[in-house]
Amino acid sequence: MVDNKQQWKAWLYLSPAIVLLLVFTLWPIINTVRMAFLENYKSLEAAGGATFSFGIGNFVKVIQYKRFLTCLKNTVLLCVLTVPLSTILALLIAVALNSIKPLQRVLQTIFFLPYVTNSIAIGMVFAAMFNIVGAFYGTEQEIIVTAGIINNVIQFFGGEPINWINYGSTYAANITVMTIYIVWNALPFKILVLLGGLQSINKQYYDAAKVDGTSRKRIFTRITVPLLSPMIAYVVITGFIGGFKEYTSIVGIFGEKMGPADDAYRLNTMVGFIYDALSQNNQGRASAAALILFGIILVVTMINGYVSKKRVHF
Amino acid sequence: MKVVLQNLTKVFPSRNKKSNEEVVAVSNFNFEIPDGKLIGLLGPSGCGKSTTLYMISGLQKPTSGKIFFGDDDVTELSTENRGIGLVFQNYALYPHMTVKQNILFPLQNLKGADRPSKEEMLERAYHAAKLVQIDELMDRKPSELSGGQQQRVAIARALVKMPRVLLLDEPLSNLDARLRLQTREEIRRIQKETGITTVFVTHDQEEAMSISDIIVVMKLGVVQQIGAPQEVYDSPQNLFVAKFLGTPPINVFNGSVKDGKVYIGEDAVLEVTNVPDQEVMIGIRPEGFNLDAEGPLKCKLSNVEVMGRDVSIVSTHEASANPDIRSIINADNKVDTSSETVRYSIKPHKLFLFNKETEERIYFEVK
Ligand SMILES: Nc1ncnc2c1ncn2[C@@H]1O[C@H](COP(=O)(O)OP(=O)(O)OP(=O)(O)O)[C@@H](O)[C@H]1O
Numbered sequence: 097m098v099d100n101k102q103q104w105k106a107w108l109y110l111s112p113a114i115v116l117l118l119v120f121t122l123w124p125i126i127n128t129v130r131m132a133f134l135e136n137y138k139s140l141e142a143a144g145g146a147t148f149s150f151g152i153g154n155f156v157k158v159i160q161y162k163r164f165l166t167c168l169k170n171t172v173l174l175c176v177l178t179v180p181l182s183t184i185l186a187l188l189i190a191v192a193l194n195s196i197k198p199l200q201r202v203l204q205t206i207f208f209l210p211y212v213t214n215s216i217a218i219g220m221v222f223a224a225m226f227n228i229v230g231a232f233y234g235t236e237q238e239i240i241v242t243a244g245i246i247n248n249v250i251q252f253f254g255g256e257p258i259n260w261i262n263y264g265s266t267y268a269a270n271i272t273v274m275t276i277y278i279v280w281n282a283l284p285f286k287i288l289v290l291l292g293g294l295q296s297i298n299k300q301y302y303d304a305a306k307v308d309g310t311s312r313k314r315i316f317t318r319i320t321v322p323l324l325s326p327m328i329a330y331v332v333i334t335g336f337i338g339g340f341k342e343y344t345s346i347v348g349i350f351g352e353k354m355g356p357a358d359d360a361y362r363l364n365t366m367v368g369f370i371y372d373a374l375s376q377n378n379q380g381r382a383s384a385a386a387l388i389l390f391g392i393i394l395v396v397t398m399i400n401g402y403v404s405k406k407r408v409h410f
Numbered sequence: 411m412k413v414v415l416q417n418l419t420k421v422f423p424s425r426n427k428k429s430n431e432e433v434v435a436v437s438n439f440n441f442e443i444p445d446g447k448l449i450g451l452l453g454p455s456g457c458g459k460s461t462t463l464y465m466i467s468g469l470q471k472p473t474s475g476k477i478f479f480g481d482d483d484v485t486e487l488s489t490e491n492r493g494i495g496l497v498f499q500n501y502a503l504y505p506h507m508t509v510k511q512n513i514l515f516p517l518q519n520l521k522g523a524d525r526p527s528k529e530e531m532l533e534r535a536y537h538a539a540k541l542v543q544i545d546e547l548m549d550r551k552p553s554e555l556s557g558g559q560q561q562r563v564a565i566a567r568a569l570v571k572m573p574r575v576l577l578l579d580e581p582l583s584n585l586d587a588r589l590r591l592q593t594r595e596e597i598r599r600i601q602k603e604t605g606i607t608t609v610f611v612t613h614d615q616e617e618a619m620s621i622s623d624i625i626v627v628m629k630l631g632v633v634q635q636i637g638a639p640q641e642v643y644d645s646p647q648n649l650f651v652a653k654f655l656g657t658p659p660i661n662v663f664n665g666s667v668k669d670g671k672v673y674i675g676e677d678a679v680l681e682v683t684n685v686p687d688q689e690v691m692i693g694i695r696p697e698g699f700n701l702d703a704e705g706p707l708k709c710k711l712s713n714v715e716v717m718g719r720d721v722s723i724v725s726t727h728e729a730s731a732n733p734d735i736r737s738i739i740n741a742d743n744k745v746d747t748s749s750e751t752v753r754y755s756i757k758p759h760k761l762f763l764f765n766k767e768t769e770e771r772i773y774f775e776v777k
């Protein structure tokens with residue numbers, strides 16, 4: 097045991113971190129909960145001396161918003177599409193990377209590059225790639241002048257160019273672009289984690305599998321995946337948490353309007369909804385939405401945890 | 411299935427390009443392992459035992475030389491097609507599978523006509539488990555087993571396919587002394603019961619001597635001697651083999667042969683014929699000493715340890731290459747512990763002469 101004298105010393109050393117945590121983490125959390133449960137809370141009015149009654153009106157309003165349901169639907173859809181896809185792709189790439197010896201370092205770096213580049217900037221590159229027009233962007237008189245590289249490729253193989261993201265594009269096309277972009281963006285981190293996991297698997301299991309005459313496919317499904325399952329679970333859980341906070345990637349491709357010009361906010365997400373409420377100075381509604389998002393993430397993480405307890409070995 | 415190793419050589423290239431120091435892990439290994447025998451591959455750490463085993467298993471490719479199983483050349487055959495069972499130094503049981511799944515795994519990998527039915531697989535798995543007496547533990551994970559139990563699971567997994575050759579890489583190195591003793595007897599029993607040609611790697615000479623039909627002693631990648639354990643012990647071909655086998659180890663002296671007499675220091679301990687005069691190394695097994703008040707070898711007595719049946723006498727001699735000389739004699743002999751000296755006569759067949767430079771055995775006849 098540490099005696100009392102040393103204890104206050106310990107607290108002294110901890111105090112800078114504790115103060116920062118209290119001011120910038122704990123207080124905002126408490127304040128968010130407080131604001132969410134005060135009817136129609138607006139901080140400007142609060143500063144002016146107005147008082148607000150306690151209630152769950154903010155939550156009711158948030159849920160009743162049709163836009164909120166759109167945001168929820170977009171968020172969930174993107175999560176469900178991108179997390180499994182990026183995890184599987186990352187797993188395959190990690191296994192491939194792990195099995196080649198020459199150029200492994202170089203390829204590792206290449207695959208890691210998206211992680212250190214700005215997602216808005218990459219979003220703009222993606223937007224250019226999926227573009228269909230060059231002139232009169234976003235107006236009703238759009239003229240197809242140039243196509244982005246993706247459409248060029250489609251045309252090269254004799255297909256019809258697809259309106260991915262521009263005026264008049266379909267929701268399905270938008271979601272496809274978002275899925276490709278988010279998956280691509282999520283890969284580096286997942287590959288890194290899974291590759292690290294793969295490299296720490298004892299090689300003798302593979303020797304044993306060889307002696308046992310195991311086919312490559314069975315080595316992957318019966319040995320690699322189970323031995324990697326803690327890493328996979330980690331990647332899936334963080335993937336879902338990140339997915340529910342999706343926002344910048346959509347801004348990156350569609351701009352602040354969060355959708356094609358003819359249907360703004362079509363691709364808005366939960367975090368986008370919270371920002372909108374904040375920009376309208378409606379802190380009460382933003383807080384309520386944030387708490388709902390928190391609740392959803394909590395539930396999903398708990399389900400993930402429950403599933404992985406059953407499926408993850410060790 | 412007999413296994414033939416022909417000029418088997420493994421060279422590992424050097425790591426960095428500057429120094430050209432290749433490692434010759436195994437050099438020109440020639441041996442025909444008779445069918446159904448248990449072979450003990452014995453040698454100090456780093457002498458190439460595991461490498462030899464991995465080449466037989468196919469996990470490592472020989473640099474040169476050939477391997478035959480029966481009359482088939484398997485040198486180019488991949489591991490999975492060789493029909494071997496391998497028990498790794500640290501077992502390598504799949505940690506996420508139960509004991510049963512571990513044992514079933516090799517069977518489930520079989521394809522086509524070789525693939526047994528589900529019931530037959532289970533039956534064979536239980537049969538293998540019974541053989542190593544772990545059929546009670548089938549639903550446990552490896553982490554829930556003791557070292558000895560894990561080792562037996564590894565053997566069951568290797569046996570369940572009915573391999574043509576069973577390879578064991580220091581399977582007892584992680585066990586405590588009692589379990590080692592017990593498990594090595596078990597390996598012997600299982601090998602006898604199944605009649606599978608088995609190669610057993612160890613650096614523990616006692617272990618190898620006690621269970622092998624034939625032992626192979628290696629040093630720095632080169633085979634030193636091959637033979638039945640007793641034969642190798644009784645007639646080592648060089649000083650290394652003589653030193654490596656036997657507990658307590660052989661006593662080594664600097665000596666000479668002059669006019670048909672073997673000298674340790676000033677003491678002429680033996681008369682021999684057909685050995686020219688020369689400096690020699692002399693090895694005498696601990697049991698090769700007789701207490702003899704008139705004996706030619708005079709040593710300084712330092713300690714007497716009574717070990718029940720036997721007495722171990724520790725003494726010194728200026729010509730001894732080791733600090734102590736240890737002799738083991740029957741406890742019926744009374745040792746005068748108050749005396750400063752002890753005198754021995756030597757049993758001729760327990761004394762070996764070795765060339766001073768090459769350390770090769772010099773054979774002699776007792777006069
Ligand atoms: N992959 C490798 N690359 C380079 N050198 C190696 C490699 N594997 C083994 N060696 C070397 O080959 C020699 C023989 O190694 P091996 O593993 O066969 O020894 P061993 O007799 O099994 O020893 P131990 O009793 O310690 O297990 C050693 O000098 C070792 O350093």
Ligand SMILES: [Mg+2]
Pocket residue numbers: 459460461499579580
């Ligand atoms: Mg070894």
